[in-house]
Amino acid sequence: MSTTKKVIRSIGYLFVGMLVALCVYTFIVTDVMKKDYANVFGYTYFVVATGSMSGTIEVNDVVIVKIGEEANINDIITYKTDDGEFITHRVVKKIDNQIITQGDVNNTEDEPISKEDIVGKVTMVISPSFVLKLIAVLLIIFILLAFLNFDKIFKKIIVGEENIPKKKKETVPEELFSTHPVKKEEKSTGNTVNIPISEVLKIQKDQEKEEQEDEIEVLEVEDIIDIDDNNIVRKERNTAKEKEKELLEQVVNLLRIKNDTLTITKMNKRWLTKYQYVYKLAQILTIGDNKELEETIMHPTFKEIYDYDLEKAGLYENLRNKIYEMPIYVFLRILTFAILYNDQTFFDGVYKILKYKVQIDSENKFKEIKKNDTYAKKQLKSLITFMEKISIKYDNKKVFELDRIERFVKLKNYVNH
Numbered sequence: 527m528s529t530t531k532k533v534i535r536s537i538g539y540l541f542v543g544m545l546v547a548l549c550v551y552t553f554i555v556t557d558v559m560k561k562d563y564a565n566v567f568g569y570t571y572f573v574v575a576t577g578s579m580s581g582t583i584e585v586n587d588v589v590i591v592k593i594g595e596e597a598n599i600n601d602i603i604t605y606k607t608d609d610g611e612f613i614t615h616r617v618v619k620k621i622d623n624q625i626i627t628q629g630d631v632n633n634t635e636d637e638p639i640s641k642e643d644i645v646g647k648v649t650m651v652i653s654p655s656f657v658l659k660l661i662a663v664l665l666i667i668f669i670l671l672a673f674l675n676f677d678k679i680f681k682k683i684i685v686g687e688e689n690i691p692k693k694k695k696e697t698v699p700e701e702l703f704s705t706h707p708v709k710k711e712e713k714s715t716g717n718t719v720n721i722p723i724s725e726v727l728k729i730q731k732d733q734e735k736e737e738q739e740d741e742i743e744v745l746e747v748e749d750i751i752d753i754d755d756n757n758i759v760r761k762e763r764n765t766a767k768e769k770e771k772e773l774l775e776q777v778v779n780l781l782r783i784k785n786d787t788l789t790i791t792k793m794n795k796r797w798l799t800k801y802q803y804v805y806k807l808a809q810i811l812t813i814g815d816n817k818e819l820e821e822t823i824m825h826p827t828f829k830e831i832y833d834y835d836l837e838k839a840g841l842y843e844n845l846r847n848k849i850y851e852m853p854i855y856v857f858l859r860i861l862t863f864a865i866l867y868n869d870q871t872f873f874d875g876v877y878k879i880l881k882y883k884v885q886i887d888s889e890n891k892f893k894e895i896k897k898n899d900t901y902a903k904k905q906l907k908s909l910i911t912f913m914e915k916i917s918i919k920y921d922n923k924k925v926f927e928l929d930r931i932e933r934f935v936k937l938k939n940y941v942n943h
Contacts, residue, residue: 578629595647
């Protein structure tokens with residue numbers, strides 16, 4: 527979002543907030559505190575009930591009065607009578623400490639009043655009053671709508687983003703879409719998708735078994751070429767793998783214990799958005815676009831996360847430190863399971879750590895997967911496959927849309943390069 531849009535949005539929020547504050551303040555002063563009128567930054571207002579000032583002020587006109595303003599001859603003022611009524615007439619005489627007023631169409635002068643009786647001088651007349659009432663009704667409606675869904679109103683009415691013509695797509699190689707048949711894009715229905723937790727764990731277990739079988743073959747090849755100093759490197763790598771595996775098991779067990787009554791995960795619109803978001807991060811990481819990855823992480827598509835107590839979320843210090851040391855693909859795996867267990871606080875807590883690491887990663891050591899890091903690439907591919915398997919098995923309502931996200935990332939990468 528550009529700076530101009532941010533300023534307009536801030537002004538919009540400020541305007542709505544001021545209107546609400548004004549309404550609440552007026553209600554408290556006149557209805558709760560039982561005062562005669564509200565003092566808003568030295569001004570108040572009255573609705574004229576008679577035609578004594580006809581020609582200048584008509585019946586039902588609204589007069590804006592500056593409170594405490596000194597009255598001179600020919601000024602129109604509002605004052606309070608002994609009967610408690612408020613009169614708006616013109617000053618015609620000033621005798622010592624007494625002031626005499628008269629309506630423009632009246633034949634007689636009013637009873638003398640003192641300065642203490644005067645509310646203030648009329649500075650503005652708004653006519654007719656029904657316009658003000660109509661505006662007030664519209665403002666109230668706008669306030670209610672704004673609080674219910676301000677972002678959509680802002681984009682559609684104020685910024686007009688929905689009316690901005692889309693840029694024409696550039697011609698791209700057919701190979702980008704070779705793995706996906708061309709089909710008409712369907713909008714997400716937003717319906718809830720029910721996924722049994724036991725099935726998710728089974729998919730994970732089966733996938734791990736397949737990957738272990740493949741890894742045995744790779745290790746046999748490595749053993750043949752492994753000599754002398756390479757032993758140290760391979761041991762360090764195996765230790766890192768064990769730590770990652772141990773941590774993921776610990777996180778999954780923690781989420782299972784925290785949500786022990788959960789048997790079916792409810793993938794509603796909110797969780798689907800997060801699922802698509804993590805999948806998008808994985809795809810961007812595969813492409814190797816560090817800039818796009820950072821921008822996506824720093825400006826997530828879902829609402830800003832809340833400041834949860836990490837201890838209560840299950841992210842005690844020891845676990846936080848373990849997660850902090852992990853590579854980025856482990857973070858994405860953890861976020862995926864937090865989504866599948868519908869654990870909002872855990873997701874937000876891990877995401878906060880991820881966001882912090884991205885902020886301080888000036889050398890791209892965290893955001894980047896090196897070309898020769900075959901293990902990291904394999905783990906990233908494993909996560910993408912895992913997420914796709916769940917999508918394929920349960921996407922009977924066409925709501926996951928992972929193929930669309932993958933094509934979008936590839937297309938954007940091609941256009942930018």
